[in-house]
Amino acid sequence: MSASDDQTDVERVLAGDVSAYEGIVRCWQGPLINLAYRFCRDRGRAEEMAQEAFLRAYRGLGQWRGDAVFSTWLFALATNLYRSELRRIPARIVSVPLEDIDEPADARASDGGLEDRDRDLAVRRAVITLPAKYREALILFYFHDMDVATAARSLGLPEGTVKARLFRGRDMLRGKLPQLMAVPRLKEAL
Amino acid sequence: MKRMTEHDEDEIDRVLSREDEILPSSGFAVSVMDAVRREAATPPPIPFPWKLALPGLVVAGLTLVLTLVAGVAVIAQLGRTSTAAELSMSWQSVLTSIFRTGTGLGLQRDLESAAIWTALALLATWVSVKLSMRFASGWE
Numbered sequence: 001m002s003a004s005d006d007q008t009d010v011e012r013v014l015a016g017d018v019s020a021y022e023g024i025v026r027c028w029q030g031p032l033i034n035l036a037y038r039f040c041r042d043r044g045r046a047e048e049m050a051q052e053a054f055l056r057a058y059r060g061l062g063q064w065r066g067d068a069v070f071s072t073w074l075f076a077l078a079t080n081l082y083r084s085e086l087r088r089i090p091a092r093i094v095s096v097p098l099e100d101i102d103e104p105a106d107a108r109a110s111d112g113g114l115e116d117r118d119r120d121l122a123v124r125r126a127v128i129t130l131p132a133k134y135r136e137a138l139i140l141f142y143f144h145d146m147d148v149a150t151a152a153r154s155l156g157l158p159e160g161t162v163k164a165r166l167f168r169g170r171d172m173l174r175g176k177l178p179q180l181m182a183v184p185r186l187k188e189a190l
Numbered sequence: 191m192k193r194m195t196e197h198d199e200d201e202i203d204r205v206l207s208r209e210d211e212i213l214p215s216s217g218f219a220v221s222v223m224d225a226v227r228r229e230a231a232t233p234p235p236i237p238f239p240w241k242l243a244l245p246g247l248v249v250a251g252l253t254l255v256l257t258l259v260a261g262v263a264v265i266a267q268l269g270r271t272s273t274a275a276e277l278s279m280s281w282q283s284v285l286t287s288i289f290r291t292g293t294g295l296g297l298q299r300d301l302e303s304a305a306i307w308t309a310l311a312l313l314a315t316w317v318s319v320k321l322s323m324r325f326a327s328g329w330e
Binding site: 018019021022025026029030033034037038043046047050051054055058059119120123124127138142145146170173174 | 201202203205206207208209211212213214215218219221222223225226227229230
């Protein structure tokens with residue numbers, strides 16, 4: 001769906017055609033659920049949060065002035081909601097101590113260390129354990145295909161602030177996962 | 191803290207940008223639209239009638255200001271004219287006047303004062319009842 005399709009749907013909804021909102025929901029349900037999932041790592045909760053985001057967007061549709069792309073406005077609204085929700089009820093994975101993340105006793109085991117999947121899981125879990133401002137910057141940056149400007153717009157922060165948080169967040173990740181980062185990937189080692 | 195190496199950055203970029211996409215459940219859009227239709231069917235919340243309430247608020251504000259000004263004026267007057275002894279004297283005169291309420295002049299003054307306060311209270315009640323009725327009729 002293009003930006004003009006979004007605009008057409010929004011105009012129809014504002015004119016009283018509620019069913020036109022379905023086009024917006026069908027178009028953006030995937031991205032909004034996936035963004036929510038990156039915040040909470042719980043599929044059921046992600047759908048609940050995305051539904052609430054769509055409802056809030058519906059209520060506030062008249063506030064979208066059209067000066068920004070609809071998706072930018074929608075992502076900013078959803079991000080704001082997800083951040084509030086996660087502050088209210090933190091993701092369950094946060095309570096899992098980092099020490100509990102599966103790691104080999106010897107990082108340089110004979111098989112070359114963790115399998116990719118385990119390592120990926122550990123890194124993603126480590127992101128969830130970061131302080132909110134670094135976690136949010138990292139989540140939005142990677143969700144938006146490493147586009148700092150878009151992530152900054154979604155977070156409602158200056159680009160410089162987001163860059164600083166990304167730098168610090170990655171540094172903290174590196175500190176949390178020294179063994180994981182030190183082990184070269186298996187396929188690189190071969 | 192150790193500086194992050196280029197390899198580490200690449201590794202983090204690789205892991206975090208290669209997330210598996212989850213697909214929305216089949217009934218998600220329908221469920222959202224049901225909620226949206228319920229929302230659309232719900233009448234909008236009744237806004238507070240600021241226009242109707244404004245006269246009452248202005249009157250209440252003015253009354254509050256006048257009360258404060260009068261209070262400050264009385265305190266200032268007391269501060270100017272009375273020492274501790276004078277105060278005790280004035281209290282004595284107050285007590286005396288209270289005990290004299292049986293006399294004709296004292297009784298008349300007290301009755302006048304009571305009538306004024308009663309009239310003011312009735313006026314305030316009438317105003318508040320009228321305002322309440324006006325608000326109530328404004329909702330419809």
